[in-house]
Amino acid sequence: MIKILYFASVRERLNKSEETMELPADINTVAQLVALLAAKNPEFRQLNEGGQPLLVSVNQTVADGSASLAANDEVAFFPPMTGG
Amino acid sequence: MITVQQADFDLAAEYKGLREDAGDAGAIVTFTGLVREFYMPDADGALTGGSTQTLYLEHYPGMTEKSLQDIVAQAESRWPLLGTRIIHRIGKLHPGDQIVMVATASSHRHAAFEAAEFIMDYLKSHAPFWKKQSSATSSDWISSRSSDSEALKRWQD
Numbered sequence: 001m002i003k004i005l006y007f008a009s010v011r012e013r014l015n016k017s018e019e020t021m022e023l024p025a026d027i028n029t030v031a032q033l034v035a036l037l038a039a040k041n042p043e044f045r046q047l048n049e050g051g052q053p054l055l056v057s058v059n060q061t062v063a064d065g066s067a068s069l070a071a072n073d074e075v076a077f078f079p080p081m082t083g084g
Numbered sequence: 085m086i087t088v089q090q091a092d093f094d095l096a097a098e099y100k101g102l103r104e105d106a107g108d109a110g111a112i113v114t115f116t117g118l119v120r121e122f123y124m125p126d127a128d129g130a131l132t133g134g135s136t137q138t139l140y141l142e143h144y145p146g147m148t149e150k151s152l153q154d155i156v157a158q159a160e161s162r163w164p165l166l167g168t169r170i171i172h173r174i175g176k177l178h179p180g181d182q183i184v185m186v187a188t189a190s191s192h193r194h195a196a197f198e199a200a201e202f203i204m205d206y207l208k209s210h211a212p213f214w215k216k217q218s219s220a221t222s223s224d225w226i227s228s229r230s231s232d233s234e235a236l237k238r239w240q241d
Contacts, residue, residue, distance in 0.1 A: 078214065084204060
């Protein structure tokens with residue numbers, strides 16, 4: 001199982017803060033997971049097509065589409081950070 | 085020391101703690117960020133501000149602390165620091181509230197000044213905090229500023 005977290009405007013758009021899913025055998029990278037989530041959920045697809053970049057982290061480190069995924073990973077999606 | 089908390093903080097107490105920890109420091113720099121009053125268009129397009137405004141701070145528990153530790157480690161590798169303190173508040177804040185504190189101690193002032201600025205510049209766009217501003221009539225997530233990512237270029241030469 002992987003855990004997927006959503007924060008800030010992404011959380012509000014999807015109306016959920018987290019979900020877990022069994023990582024399908026053919027999903028090995030972040031880009032593949034994004035494509036899968038977009039195919040399953042039109043709201044997620046719109047996030048990805050929107051003007052604002054969608055950031056992703058794997059195990060609490062910012063990652064890009066080529067990052068590999070494994071069972072028990074924690075993946076998060078969020079907008080650019082605005083702290084301070 | 086890195087702390088993420090809802091409660092306000094006492095700058096004098098934090099300074100005193102860092103001063104005691106930092107031993108023979110010759111310079112301590114403290115930076116405090118405050119919530120500014122913001123102006124949002126109401127239904128008539130007029131800009132309204134005022135005391136009913138709130139700023140809500142969301143973060144990613146775990147990753148926040150990890151990314152701040154990483155930023156501090158980078159600062160320690162660039163400047164001879166004798167101690168650092170970071171406090172970032174979360175939850176609901178109002179104009180005038182303290183939101184963030186960065187304090188750095190070193191033997192000399194240049195290192196302390198530069199390290200404090202470096203930590204703040206990275207904190208703005210590399211630590212997972214998000215701000216949402218709300219007035220009586222509307223509510224919006226704050227967009228990231230290109231000036232914040234521009235600020236990092238100074239440290240990347």
